[in-house]
Amino acid sequence: MRAPTNLPRPHAASLWRAMAGRVPTMDAPVSTGAPLARDLDVEVAIIGAGYSGLSAAHALQQRGVDCVVLDANPIGWGASGRNGGVVSSKFRLSFPSIASSHGLDVAIRMHRLAHDGVRAVQSLIDEFNLERARFEHTGSLRCAHTERALASICAEADWVRNTLKDTSMSVLTRAQIEHETGSKGFVGGVLSADAGTILPLEYVRGLAAGVTARGVPVYESTPVIDMQRADNARVLLRAPGGAVRAKQVIVATNAYSNLTDATSQYHRELVPFRSAMIATASLPPELDARLMVNGRSYTETRRMMKWFRKVDGRMLFGGRDAFGKEGELTGFDALQRAMVALFPDLAHVPVQYRWSGYVGMTFNALPHMGRSDDRTTFCLGYNGAGVAMASLIGQHAAALALGEKPELAMLAQEGLRPVPFHALRAPGVRLVAAWYQFLDAVGA
Numbered sequence: 001m002r003a004p005t006n007l008p009r010p011h012a013a014s015l016w017r018a019m020a021g022r023v024p025t026m027d028a029p030v031s032t033g034a035p036l037a038r039d040l041d042v043e044v045a046i047i048g049a050g051y052s053g054l055s056a057a058h059a060l061q062q063r064g065v066d067c068v069v070l071d072a073n074p075i076g077w078g079a080s081g082r083n084g085g086v087v088s089s090k091f092r093l094s095f096p097s098i099a100s101s102h103g104l105d106v107a108i109r110m111h112r113l114a115h116d117g118v119r120a121v122q123s124l125i126d127e128f129n130l131e132r133a134r135f136e137h138t139g140s141l142r143c144a145h146t147e148r149a150l151a152s153i154c155a156e157a158d159w160v161r162n163t164l165k166d167t168s169m170s171v172l173t174r175a176q177i178e179h180e181t182g183s184k185g186f187v188g189g190v191l192s193a194d195a196g197t198i199l200p201l202e203y204v205r206g207l208a209a210g211v212t213a214r215g216v217p218v219y220e221s222t223p224v225i226d227m228q229r230a231d232n233a234r235v236l237l238r239a240p241g242g243a244v245r246a247k248q249v250i251v252a253t254n255a256y257s258n259l260t261d262a263t264s265q266y267h268r269e270l271v272p273f274r275s276a277m278i279a280t281a282s283l284p285p286e287l288d289a290r291l292m293v294n295g296r297s298y299t300e301t302r303r304m305m306k307w308f309r310k311v312d313g314r315m316l317f318g319g320r321d322a323f324g325k326e327g328e329l330t331g332f333d334a335l336q337r338a339m340v341a342l343f344p345d346l347a348h349v350p351v352q353y354r355w356s357g358y359v360g361m362t363f364n365a366l367p368h369m370g371r372s373d374d375r376t377t378f379c380l381g382y383n384g385a386g387v388a389m390a391s392l393i394g395q396h397a398a399a400l401a402l403g404e405k406p407e408l409a410m411l412a413q414e415g416l417r418p419v420p421f422h423a424l425r426a427p428g429v430r431l432v433a434a435w436y437q438f439l440d441a442v443g444a
């Protein structure tokens, strides 16, 4: 069994990477930084050291369970180190639509899970003193690009307020949105107060440092290249430098599950969708003072959604971009054009950072978690909203692996359910994206 020659890989050339490089961010090493170089026998082995895997490790450590985390790459190489840092308390499926298809009780439980995600981030930040991750509970503003879209998100906010008694959502007028964002591109919007922003790479590195300091070994540059059921009720994981025998395994590899054959069956649960981001140079002081005055995260209502925020006086702008591959430069010019269309004043501000990564989309637009057999638990498919949810779901994966029954509402899944015609996912995604772009363009 040979290790893939393209692993480990360097971090994406993101603003987060540059910020982490300029200022030495960790008081202690993130982890041993070294690959696994011996054999281990543990209760639970976790594959993947993003938010999912590390929050699972933290939950296990708190229960006194002997565990280890293995990642093919440096900490934060995956989506957890390169995302937009929008901390949100929602799923891609709206709560009214969940209530109409699955009943009010399920909608209430899903609503609780969504807000528990934000609490999970806050409590990890507090517990490990992660000030450098700069979690700011400033809220998230959903900006409507048409009257029709505004009517739809206002109706949803009313329903959540009246039916779920959630007062954290409020409607903002066109003038308020213009004042907040500095853009004339929106007709109104809805503010969700229980949301905010974070520095994603600092957060994941802080989690890794935190669990390492509590005695959980986190091995970087350690691809799991083989996973087999073994005797003595164990699973045997093989990495290039050693093997791990574990009673239980948690697979937390999400949209990067196809890095090796050992985890690729989990990739077939998902349709990976490329998500791209740009960050400008520092804004001129006058613009900095006028754009996004409340420092929230901002999303819009187009199907091919864009989102934006400010970090240290720079504009960050992200969007779904199904047309390129990770690492390719396609899509960034279109993203910059979309940014300038909303913020014409940015036309002459250079873009300094461009990066992308894969988000794990699922057919039902919800995360999936469960057991693929009696010794293996999986959690994946955050549909581009995993900062808060993966921080929570990782803890629930730990509970599931120990035989507990955490509240998962619609996220629970029995066994794996591969996406049909998975091999056709790339052309399929391009087709759907082109259709969405057409609908957005005609304002449908």
Ligand SMILES: Cc1cc2nc3c(=O)[nH]c(=O)nc-3n(C[C@H](O)[C@H](O)[C@H](O)COP(=O)(O)OP(=O)(O)OC[C@H]3O[C@@H](n4cnc5c(N)ncnc54)[C@H](O)[C@@H]3O)c2cc1C
Binding pocket: 047, 048, 049, 050, 051, 052, 053, 070, 071, 072, 073, 076, 077, 078, 079, 080, 081, 082, 083, 084, 085, 086, 087, 088, 222, 223, 224, 225, 252, 253, 254, 255, 256, 257, 258, 259, 260, 262, 263, 275, 276, 277, 318, 355, 356, 357, 358, 359, 379, 380, 382, 383, 384, 385, 386, 387, 388, 390
């Ligand atoms: C560009 C972008 C922007 C995003 N913006 C936001 C946002 O603003 N807000 C939000 O909520 N969500 C956002 N997301 C989604 C969010 O980042 C993810 O949902 C979340 O980080 C998933 O965390 P994870 O731990 O499950 O997976 P990851 O962080 O991707 O970690 C998986 C890890 O598994 C490792 N791995 C894979 N296979 C193996 C193997 N065989 N052996 C060992 N290790 C393996 C990988 O190296 C990787 O480090 C964004 C995603 C991207 C890509």
